[in-house]
Amino acid sequence: MYxxxxxxxxxxxxxxxxxxxxxxxxxxxxNVIRPNYKLFAERLQNFSQKKLNTLQxxxxxxxxxxxMTFNVYSDNQGIERILHLDxxxxxxxxxxxxxxxxxxxxxxxxxxxxxQDIYNDQKVIKDKxxxxxxxxxxxxxxxxxxxxxxxxxxxCHITGSDLIKGGDGQYYVLEDNLRCPSGVSYMLENREILxxxxxxxxxxxxxxxxxNYTHTLRDTLESLVDIDKPxxxxxxxxxxxxxxxxxxxxxxxxxxxxxxxxxxxxxxxxVYMITTNGLQRVDVIYRRVDxxxxxxxxxxxxxxxxxxxxxxxxLKGNVVLVNAPGTGVVDDKAVYAYIPRIIKYYLGEDMILPxxxxxxxxxxxxCKYVIENIHNLVVKQTDAxxxxxxxxxxxxxxxxxxxxxxxxKAKPRNYIAQPMINLSRVPTIADNTIEGRHVDLRPYALxxxxxxxxxxxxxxxxxxxxxxxxxxxxxxxxxxxxxxxS
Amino acid sequence: xxxxxANTIYWMNRYLERAENYARFMDVNYNLSLxxxxxxxxxxxxxxxxxxxxxxxxxxxxxxxxxxxxxxLTFDKENPNSIFNCILNSRENARAxxxxxxxxxxxxxNALYYxxxxxxxxxxxxxxxxxxxxxxxxxxxxxxxxxxxATISRNEGWHFAKLGQIIERADKTSRVLDAKYxxxxxxxxxxxxxxxxxxxxxxxxxxxxxxxxxxxxGKLTSSGIAEFLILxxxxxxxxxxxxxxxxxxxxxxxxxxxxxxxxAQKKLGVLKSQLEYADINDIIAEGMHEYxxxxxxxxxxxxxxxxxxFFSIEPYIQTQSQS
Numbered sequence: 001m002y003x004x005x006x007x008x009x010x011x012x013x014x015x016x017x018x019x020x021x022x023x024x025x026x027x028x029x030x031n032v033i034r035p036n037y038k039l040f041a042e043r044l045q046n047f048s049q050k051k052l053n054t055l056q057x058x059x060x061x062x063x064x065x066x067x068m069t070f071n072v073y074s075d076n077q078g079i080e081r082i083l084h085l086d087x088x089x090x091x092x093x094x095x096x097x098x099x100x101x102x103x104x105x106x107x108x109x110x111x112x113x114x115x116q117d118i119y120n121d122q123k124v125i126k127d128k129x130x131x132x133x134x135x136x137x138x139x140x141x142x143x144x145x146x147x148x149x150x151x152x153x154x155x156c157h158i159t160g161s162d163l164i165k166g167g168d169g170q171y172y173v174l175e176d177n178l179r180c181p182s183g184v185s186y187m188l189e190n191r192e193i194l195x196x197x198x199x200x201x202x203x204x205x206x207x208x209x210x211x212n213y214t215h216t217l218r219d220t221l222e223s224l225v226d227i228d229k230p231x232x233x234x235x236x237x238x239x240x241x242x243x244x245x246x247x248x249x250x251x252x253x254x255x256x257x258x259x260x261x262x263x264x265x266x267x268x269x270x271v272y273m274i275t276t277n278g279l280q281r282v283d284v285i286y287r288r289v290d291x292x293x294x295x296x297x298x299x300x301x302x303x304x305x306x307x308x309x310x311x312x313x314x315l316k317g318n319v320v321l322v323n324a325p326g327t328g329v330v331d332d333k334a335v336y337a338y339i340p341r342i343i344k345y346y347l348g349e350d351m352i353l354p355x356x357x358x359x360x361x362x363x364x365x366x367c368k369y370v371i372e373n374i375h376n377l378v379v380k381q382t383d384a385x386x387x388x389x390x391x392x393x394x395x396x397x398x399x400x401x402x403x404x405x406x407x408x409k410a411k412p413r414n415y416i417a418q419p420m421i422n423l424s425r426v427p428t429i430a431d432n433t434i435e436g437r438h439v440d441l442r443p444y445a446l447x448x449x450x451x452x453x454x455x456x457x458x459x460x461x462x463x464x465x466x467x468x469x470x471x472x473x474x475x476x477x478x479x480x481x482x483x484x485x486s
Numbered sequence: 487x488x489x490x491x492a493n494t495i496y497w498m499n500r501y502l503e504r505a506e507n508y509a510r511f512m513d514v515n516y517n518l519s520l521x522x523x524x525x526x527x528x529x530x531x532x533x534x535x536x537x538x539x540x541x542x543x544x545x546x547x548x549x550x551x552x553x554x555x556x557x558x559l560t561f562d563k564e565n566p567n568s569i570f571n572c573i574l575n576s577r578e579n580a581r582a583x584x585x586x587x588x589x590x591x592x593x594x595x596n597a598l599y600y601x602x603x604x605x606x607x608x609x610x611x612x613x614x615x616x617x618x619x620x621x622x623x624x625x626x627x628x629x630x631x632x633x634x635x636a637t638i639s640r641n642e643g644w645h646f647a648k649l650g651q652i653i654e655r656a657d658k659t660s661r662v663l664d665a666k667y668x669x670x671x672x673x674x675x676x677x678x679x680x681x682x683x684x685x686x687x688x689x690x691x692x693x694x695x696x697x698x699x700x701x702x703x704g705k706l707t708s709s710g711i712a713e714f715l716i717l718x719x720x721x722x723x724x725x726x727x728x729x730x731x732x733x734x735x736x737x738x739x740x741x742x743x744x745x746x747x748x749x750a751q752k753k754l755g756v757l758k759s760q761l762e763y764a765d766i767n768d769i770i771a772e773g774m775h776e777y778x779x780x781x782x783x784x785x786x787x788x789x790x791x792x793x794x795x796f797f798s799i800e801p802y803i804q805t806q807s808q809s
Contacts, residue, residue, distance in 0.1 A: 064600065065596060065597065066589075066593065067592060239581050244581070245584075248585050258491075258583075259488060262490070263490055263491075273488055274488060274490075275489060276487050276488075276492045276642060276646075276796045276797070
């Protein structure tokens with residue numbers, strides 16, 4: 001057998017590629033290739049559609065082999081799915097990235113100050129920047145933390161903000177995700193898989209590497225305690241959790257123990273893990289268990305995923321939890337609307353990375369506007385995520401709109417609305433052709449001695465034509481994200 | 487190392503060893519059935535007896551049939567010890583200790599899972615396909631052992647993995663000997679016949695012992711084979727060799743080589759000494775079946791003692807709820 005792709009197969013043809021009405025990351029409005037995609041596009045000329053299809057197929061197999069799967073049903077006979085990885089990368093220029101980096105650093109710095117403030121002095125409330133009901137009515141606000149300061153005053157050590165790019169080519173932050181952002185293992189493994197399937201493309205393209213993420217993560221976790229060689233563990237809800245692959249992957253890559261709640265025990269307000277040689281003290285826990293489940297003594301009493309006494313040990317300063325509990329208050333979609341003012345308040349700076357315009361249903365004027373314009377807006381439940389609990393106005397029926405209006409009127413605090421943003425698109429392999437598909441961008445930040453943004457991201461892509469829902473639980477896939485050095 | 491993790495590694499390897507043994511048993515029996523004279527009844531029942539799941543088989547299937555036995559031991563999801571379930575369990579355990587094993591080991595166990603999953607989904611398999619499958623399972627498991635050997639540090643996890651593997655292996659060798667030995671001795675008039683020879687050879691092949699036995703003993707005799715499979719100290723599948731190997735693991739894990747420092751060491755040490763000073767003629771005179779039955783019971787005791795000495799988290803949970 002010999003490879004016929006160069007001789008007999010037709011070359012890739014982008015002449016029918018449609019960019020109308022959207023910002024396309026690869027082509028400008030005149031169908032000219034943008035500079036960041038130039039070299040890639042030249043090299044892509046050597047591939048036929050058939051060859052690309054074959055490579056696409058090989059990545060699916062690679063993911064199965066690596067065990068990059070998530071369970072759809074919570075039993076061991078359940079269906080295991082992969083997060084489809086589209087092999088055409090999203091490429092970001094060096095300049096674009098630098099701006100994004102600055103914007104994220106600014107935002108995370110301000111949000112961290114904000115969290116520290118609301119659990120301590122509450123100056124932001126006293127100075128009337130944000131109404132106090134907004135904070136105290138948030139389901140994620142933990143009054144148990146009032147007066148508490150975490151080690152090094154850092155609350156959000158690990159962030160994975162969701163960004164989108166609109167038709168104007170501008171990035172917007174959609175969500176901050178300060179609780180337990182997931183997906184970083186896909187950023188790392190997608191790169192490994194793409195290097196293997198597309199070696200010809202990578203050479204000399206000068207893509208910034210992402211491989212040192214887990215080293216930086218370990219350094220960040222260790223920097224939180226003043227102990228020589230601290231014991232760092234990753235805490236997982238267990239193998240049936242949909243992100244279990246990531247938990248085990250990160251533990252393994254960092255050389256940390258992967259523990260479940262039942263592996264830990266609290267004695268004299270200190271945390272130990274139960275080993276074959278007895279109890280061993282634990283210093284830092286990168287926990288991938290939500291606030292509500294970490295300690296049945298304090299939070300959800302029925303939780304079997306946590307460890308009784310863990311929160312007590314934390315408050316005494318005997319163990320570090322990463323991220324700190326209570327950060328979810330920033331993820332509340334109503335609090336999100338105040339972030340431009342929060343940044344200005346703490347840093348005295350204008351926001352670099354803008355928010356999406358947000359209408360707060362709890363404010364009378366906004367609420368009226370939302371109800372009148374619901375067919376043009378995206379309505380979101382303030383405490384939901386994963387693409388659930390939302391209405392996409394332009395794509396909804398009258399009946400669905402009426403249902404949402406009823407819900408908003410019943411509990412305005414629980415809803416916000418945003419204009420429909422036309423997410424940017426990236427060429428994506430679809431049934432033997434290449435078409436634009438909508439994407440978002442989730443870069444990862446680590447906050448230790450300083451705030452580091454890893455030069456890469458998880459690009460999530462809505463695989464269905466025209467869809468703007470990129471969540472993996474709702475038919476989204478992913479793309480490798482290349483940040484160029486120059 | 488976490489107690490739960492040590493336990494999981496132990497079982498990951500026990501299930502793998504079990505799957506490999508089953509694949510070998512089936513393959514050898516298949517081979518044997520091809521060489522039997524036409525009027526001879528094929529022996530599929532002993533295969534189920536060896537696994538200790540005869541009661542379950544009887545409750546699921548009305549009679550002993552080649553195709554049913556093969557399905558029961560290979561793909562049956564109702565049988566917790568079928569090759570399908572062994573590989574599934576081994577992989578679930580591997581997933582749970584993914585951070586303790588290497589990429590190489592994980593990917594190979596994962597590949598075995600897709601092998602059984604995809605094969606189980608196929609209907610009406612030919613004999614050739616099935617034998618190919620058994621070979622793939624055997625080779626696939628050996629590949630895991632090889633990667634384990636070549637890529638994993640000799641740390642605690644290594645010794646727990648090894649313990650799981652050799653305790654399972656000792657158990658299976660004793661069971662295969664028990665079932666076959668009885669079967670073969672039931673027909674005294676056949677002693678020395680060609681059928682007799684084929685069956686003895688098959689017994690040895692079931693535990694990959696044929697070549698090494700030949701080298702050491704030459705002639706196939708019942709007492710020689712029993713001695714080789716129970717008391718040999720050099721052949722890696724003989725029961726005593728497994729116990730010696732387990733003892734070395736426990737010494738490393740416990741840190742004491744004289745006497746014992748936990749129940750697992752004590753139980754294993756007693757059992758090992760019993761075999762070290764045993765004489766095959768005494769064993770035969772006292773009754774092979776009784777001897778092997780007793781031995782299997784003691785192996786189970788060793789396994790429970792390992793659990794209590796290293797894996798059990800019960801005492802900690804109690805102190806936890808008291809605080």
